[in-house]
Amino acid sequence: xxxxxxxxxxxxxxxxxxxxxxxxxxxxxxxxxxxxxxxxxxxxxxxxxxxxxxxxxxxxxxxxxxxxxxxxxxxxxxxxxxxxxxxxxxxxxxxxxxxxxxxxxxxxxxxxxxxxxxxxxxxxxxxxxxxxxxxxxxxxxxxxxxxxxxxxxxxxxxxxxxxxxxxxxxxxxxxxxxxxxxxxxxxxxxxxxxxxxxxxxxxxxxxxxxxxxxxxxxxxxxxxxxxxxxxxxxxxxxxxxxxxxxxxxxxx
Amino acid sequence: xxxxxxxxxxxxxxxxxxxxxxxxxxxxxxxxxxxxxxxxxxxxxxxxxxxxxxxxxxxxxxxxxxxxxxxxxxxxxxxxxxxxxxxxxxxxxxxxxxxxxxxxxxxxxxxxxxxxxxxxxxxxxxxxxxxxxxxxxxxxxxxxxxxxxxxxxxxxxxxxxxxxxxxxxxxxxxxxxxxxxxxxxxxxxxxxxxxxxxxxxxxxxxxxxxxxxxxxxxxxxxxxxxxxxxxxxxxxxxxxxxxxxxxxxxxxxxxxxxxxxxxxxxxxxxxxxxxxxxxxxxxxxxxxxxxxxxxxxxxxxxxxxxxxxxxxxxxxxxxxxxxxxxxxxxxxxxxxxxxxxxxxxxxxxxxxxxxxxxxxxxxxxxxxxxxxxxxxxxxxxxxxxxxxxxxxxxxxxxxxxxxxxxxxxxxxxxxxxxxxxxxxxxxxxxxxxxxxxxxxxxxxxxxxxxxxxxxxxxxxxxxxxxxxxxxxxx
Numbered sequence: 259x260x261x262x263x264x265x266x267x268x269x270x271x272x273x274x275x276x277x278x279x280x281x282x283x284x285x286x287x288x289x290x291x292x293x294x295x296x297x298x299x300x301x302x303x304x305x306x307x308x309x310x311x312x313x314x315x316x317x318x319x320x321x322x323x324x325x326x327x328x329x330x331x332x333x334x335x336x337x338x339x340x341x342x343x344x345x346x347x348x349x350x351x352x353x354x355x356x357x358x359x360x361x362x363x364x365x366x367x368x369x370x371x372x373x374x375x376x377x378x379x380x381x382x383x384x385x386x387x388x389x390x391x392x393x394x395x396x397x398x399x400x401x402x403x404x405x406x407x408x409x410x411x412x413x414x415x416x417x418x419x420x421x422x423x424x425x426x427x428x429x430x431x432x433x434x435x436x437x438x439x440x441x442x443x444x445x446x447x448x449x450x451x452x453x454x455x456x457x458x459x460x461x462x463x464x465x466x467x468x469x470x471x472x473x474x475x476x477x478x479x480x481x482x483x484x485x486x487x488x489x490x491x492x493x494x495x496x497x498x499x500x501x502x503x504x505x506x507x508x509x510x
Numbered sequence: 511x512x513x514x515x516x517x518x519x520x521x522x523x524x525x526x527x528x529x530x531x532x533x534x535x536x537x538x539x540x541x542x543x544x545x546x547x548x549x550x551x552x553x554x555x556x557x558x559x560x561x562x563x564x565x566x567x568x569x570x571x572x573x574x575x576x577x578x579x580x581x582x583x584x585x586x587x588x589x590x591x592x593x594x595x596x597x598x599x600x601x602x603x604x605x606x607x608x609x610x611x612x613x614x615x616x617x618x619x620x621x622x623x624x625x626x627x628x629x630x631x632x633x634x635x636x637x638x639x640x641x642x643x644x645x646x647x648x649x650x651x652x653x654x655x656x657x658x659x660x661x662x663x664x665x666x667x668x669x670x671x672x673x674x675x676x677x678x679x680x681x682x683x684x685x686x687x688x689x690x691x692x693x694x695x696x697x698x699x700x701x702x703x704x705x706x707x708x709x710x711x712x713x714x715x716x717x718x719x720x721x722x723x724x725x726x727x728x729x730x731x732x733x734x735x736x737x738x739x740x741x742x743x744x745x746x747x748x749x750x751x752x753x754x755x756x757x758x759x760x761x762x763x764x765x766x767x768x769x770x771x772x773x774x775x776x777x778x779x780x781x782x783x784x785x786x787x788x789x790x791x792x793x794x795x796x797x798x799x800x801x802x803x804x805x806x807x808x809x810x811x812x813x814x815x816x817x818x819x820x821x822x823x824x825x826x827x828x829x830x831x832x833x834x835x836x837x838x839x840x841x842x843x844x845x846x847x848x849x850x851x852x853x854x855x856x857x858x859x860x861x862x863x864x865x866x867x868x869x870x871x872x873x874x875x876x877x878x879x880x881x882x883x884x885x886x887x888x889x890x891x892x893x894x895x896x897x898x899x900x901x902x903x904x905x906x907x908x909x910x911x912x913x914x915x916x917x918x919x920x921x922x923x924x925x926x927x928x929x930x931x932x933x934x935x936x937x938x939x940x941x942x943x944x945x946x947x948x949x950x951x952x953x954x955x956x957x958x959x960x961x962x963x964x965x966x967x968x969x970x971x972x973x974x975x976x977x978x979x980x981x982x983x984x
Contacts, residue, residue, distance in 0.1 A: 316588035316923040325920040343918070352766045358659050358676040360668065377668070379658055380581070380651015382591040383676055387765045391589065391918040395651065397582035425580035426651025495917055498766060 278349055278503045279369035280433050281475025282462070283485040284342055285507040288469035291324050291340035298464030299344075302434060304420045306400030307412060319394035321345065321431040322461050339509050342470070344461070345392045345431035346494060347371050349501030353384035353393065361428070368438060369503075373430050380426040389495050390502075392430060399425040433472070434459040454480040475503060521969055521976050527812055530622055531978065533964040534807075542804040543701075543953045544708050549803040550950060561943040569936025572929055573648055581651055585928035589921050590913040594930040595649030596761075597905040598937060600779075601786065602642035603683070603758055604901060605941075608787020609635030610690055610751045612817075617744045622980070623816040625963045626808040629701075629956045630798060631791050632694040637944045638790075639687045641937040648933055675760045682757040689750055693743045696736065699726050700958040718951070755780045762908065768846035769912040772839060778831040782901055785828045785870065788821045789897035794945070796891035798954060808955050811885035818884030821893070825874040832870075850915040858924065859911050862903045869900025 299305065299322045308318050322344035329336045351371045353362050361378040364371055373384075373393075385393040401422045403410040416422060419436040423429050441457040454473050462470035473482035485491075490507040525532045534542075576583050586593040609631040616624035647653050659670050659680055670677045703726035706719035726732055759779035762770040772778075792814065799809040839847050854863045873896050878884045884893075910925040948954075966981050 312582060315926075316921070317582070323920070325918075327920070341920075343920070355671070355673040356675065356765070358670050358674040358680070360671045377658070378652070379655045380653075381649075381676055382586075382651065383674070383761075383765075385591045386767065386913065389766055389917050391916055391921040394588075395591065396580065397586075398580040425582075428651075 278347070278475055278501070280347070280438065280503065281473065281482050281486060282344075282347075282433070282459070282504045283471045283482050283491075283507060284504065285469045285471075285485075286339040286341060287490075287507065287509055288467040289324075289340045289342060289465075290467050290469075291326060292466065293324050294464040294466055295322050295342060295461035295470060296320050296324060298460040299431075301415070302417055302420070302460035303432070304401070304416050304422050305394075305429075306396065306423070307409060308397075308400055312397065317395075317397050319396070319400070319429070321392070321394065321429070323392075341506070342461070343390060343392060343494075344504065345371065345433075346390055346500065346502035346504045347431075347433060349503065350499060352387045352389060352498070352500060356383045356387045357381070358383070365435075368433075368435065370433050370435060371430075372432060372435065373428055375421055375423050375427050375429065378427045380428065382428065384428060389498055389500065393428055394430065396423050396425050396427045396429065454482075524969065524976065524978065527810070528967075528978075529626060529808060529810055529812070529960065530963045530967040531969060532807075533967075536961055539961065540704055540708060540957060542807065543955050543957050544705065546803045546805060546955075547705075547950050547953065554801075554946070554950075558943065558946055561939045561946070564939040565936055565943055567936075568932040569644070569940055572932045572936065576648070576929055576933075577653060581649075583929045585926045585930060586649075587923060587925060589916055589923055590910040590925035592649065592913060593910050593925055594906070594927050594934055595645050596909045597902065598645040598930075598934050599642050599649075600758060600905045600909070601902050602638045602645060602937065602941075603755060604779075604783035604786040604905075605790045605898075606635040606638030606642065606686075606690070606787070607751060607755060607780075607783035608791045609633065609638070610693070610747055611784055611787060612791060614693070614744045614747050614751070617740075618748070621816075622963055622967070623813055625959045626955055627791070627795055627813060628959065629694070629698070629952075630794055630954055632690065633945065633948055633954075634787070634790060634794060635690040636687070636694055637941050637948075639683065639690070640944070641941050642683065643687075644937050644940070645934075648930075675757070675764045678757050679761055682754045686750055686754045689743070689747055693747050696740050696743060697956055697959065698952060699723060699736065700728065701953040701956060702726070703728065704957060705953060715951075752780055755783045767912070767916065768844060769839070769850045769908070769915070772835055774831065774835045774838060778835050781824060781827045781831050782904060785821075785824050786898050786901035788817060788824055789894035789901070792817050792821065792890050792894040793898070796887040796894075798949070799887060802949065802954070805955075808960065811887070814887055814890050815881060815885040818878050818890055818893075821874060821890075821897070822878040822884075825871060825878070825897070829871045832867075846915065846917050850912060853915050854907055854911065857911070857914075859907070862911070863907055866900045866903040866907065869896040870904065873897075 300307075300320060303321060305321060306319050312318070322342055325341040325343050327338045327341070329338065347370050349369070351362075351364065354364055354371065356362075358381060359377055359379050361374045362371070362384045363374060380395070382395055385391075385395060399405045401409070401413070401424065403413050417436075419440070437457050437459065441452050445452045445456075452474075454477065458472045459470070462472045471482045471485055473480045475483050475486060477483055485507065486505040488507055490509075491505045492508050493502045493505060496502070584593065584595075586595075612624060612631040613628040617628070647656055650656055658668075659677065661670055670680075672678075699722075702719050702723040706716065706723045709716045709719055756776035756779065759775040763772055763775035765771060795809050795813065795817075799805045836851070840851055854860070874893055877889065877893050883889055914922055914924060916922070968979050968981075970977050970979050
């Protein structure tokens with residue numbers, strides 16, 4: 259007989275949290291820094307277009323960003339690898355306990371960290387407490403075409419499966435939960451399990467170098483689980499005990 | 511002591527020095543306090559009008575703009591999600607601390623010098639907390655939904671998250687606001703009754719005092735009840751006071767950020783709150799003494815002298831806790847914390863870090879050790895002002911400057927304040943405005959407490975020596 263340790267809140271729950279359900283592997287050797295993932299994510303998730311001034315002041319709202327680092331001073335500059343950074347979907351997320359309104363919650367079914375937009379009151383504590391700094395805040399009504407007539411055309415191509423957020427709300431990467439649900443519904447109607455590689459997130463789909471792989475990290479035979487076992491695998495800020503679900507493959 | 515003056519002169523000297531030894535007929539003292547409330551010059555109304563305009567523009571109009579447009583009009587950005595809003599919240603809660611500290615702790619320890627200014631300090635608590643409330647609500651992205659943070663029963667059974675330090679904060683501040691308001695109100699009742707009996711019939715003030723005085727007539731039973739209630743409150747509010755600012759510090763100390771995750775933040779914040787609060791009390795007293803009629807009788811250099819000593823000790827304690835916080839973080843050797851400490855001192859805002867130490871430590875130590883200097887109202891006013899500037903700098907360093915440095919160097923960015931500067935000025939103007947209004951509506955001097963103290967003190971002859979004796983009344 260198997261006992262669900264999560265229901266007992268027992269020590270075993272930690273093992274489950276460490277494993278998770280959905281996972282991602284990003285190969286930094288393959289990443290070219292082309293930002294296709296950033297654009298695809300913005301299209302898929304109705305991410306607001308933040309104009310130049312606000313973006314230049316650190317208010318761009320991308321759920322995934324391509325960090326670039328260099329060593330030395332110009333002209334003796336040595337570029338190191340690009341590092342796509344998105345929500346790590348922590349098993350023990352620091353953003354979750356600090357929200358006073360329960361707007362930052364952990365999905366028990368999908369083991370994903372989710373933001374409930376219509377519950378968010380905008381204290382921004384979650385973003386302060388996120389060691390990866392991957393949450394983005396709606397500083398203005400970027401999506402309202404009454405306020406910004408210039409986005410009317412952009413508004414025509416909103417993804418109908420994803421909410422449009424208003425001002426004062428925090429948002430973040432959801433591992434394209436709308437795609438997860440779509441695939442699960444399809445599989446359920448056909449009476450089967452979701453297969454590995456049947457669907458993927460927008461960023462992984464768009465990546466021309468195939469640097470991003472998404473899938474069931476808890477299925478040992480899935481591609482993402484195999485890649486995560488690579489000797490090059492590393493987690494960001496693992497020392498904080500956040501149990502990130504995104505694995506980075508270091509330069510080999 | 512080689513005091514060769516005749517003892518009558520010594521006695522006069524003592525009376526001149528100490529309010530408690532300089533008794534005045536009760537009727538006359540009541541008249542003096544009433545007169546101080548009713549004497550207003552055109553300058554009062556000019557300042558009152560200017561402040562009202564400032565509150566209307568800087569606080570309410572600018573806040574309205576921010577609610578309609580979103581927080582984008584403020585300066586908060588990606589790494590510095592909390593800016594001057596939180597600086598001001600912590601600052602105002604700090605100001606509100608000294609009110610209760612002075613009043614409750616000095617009452618519990620029966621320090622006689624507290625008597626004329628407990629109310630002036632308690633008013634600061636209530637008015638400061640109101641500004642803290644403004645500051646924290648302003649910083650919310652969707653303030654119109656702020657009632658969701660309250661545990662209000664609803665059909666969806668959605669509750670606030672009691673794991674969040676912000677929820678603890680809300681409960682702690684609400685508790686403190688309610689208890690400190692009651693603690694302000696209790697010793698006010700006899701004075702309101704005094705004002706009621708000295709206000710002519712048919713005026714709105716009469717109605718105001720009659721309602722608030724709760725029919726107090728000064729019977730033996732009423733005084734006993736009042737003393738009992740005050741005694742309970744004075745003791746009970748002290749732990750509440752300590753809890754409030756430690757819980758405010760947990761907003762930071764519980765987070766995973768370098769520079770915030772510090773176990774010493776609780777006591778460090780409490781002593782910092784007392785530091786800025788004492789500075790604010792002394793500023794209020796200097797202004798009240800200098801601008802209101804008859805106040806030079808009640809507030810004397812001895813009071814500045816006594817508070818000045820407290821300020822010096824608190825400044826030393828603050829310096830110790832600052833050093834403690836610094837050394838523990840530095841010794842830990844975490845690379846992000848080291849980066850942050852370097853950023854504090856040598857970053858573009860390094861002048862603020864040094865300014866904090868000069869205002870909070872160097873200047874108080876240089877001036878307050880001297881009895882004559884700390885008894886001089888204008889000088890101690892400046893010290894109090896600088897301490898408040900220094901403590902504001904300290905909170906600014908803890909909130910937006912520390913937020914600039916995180917574990918993701920790609921996101922590092924400086925914070926440039928926007929509309930929140932106006933909003934901060936608005937809260938300051940509102941604080942002063944409320945205080946000015948209160949000074950003309952309720953007796954700023956707890957008359958009955960002063961009279962009680964004067965009854966308890968007497969000068970007696972012991973041989974040739976004049977000796978001060980105090981009898982215990984409470």
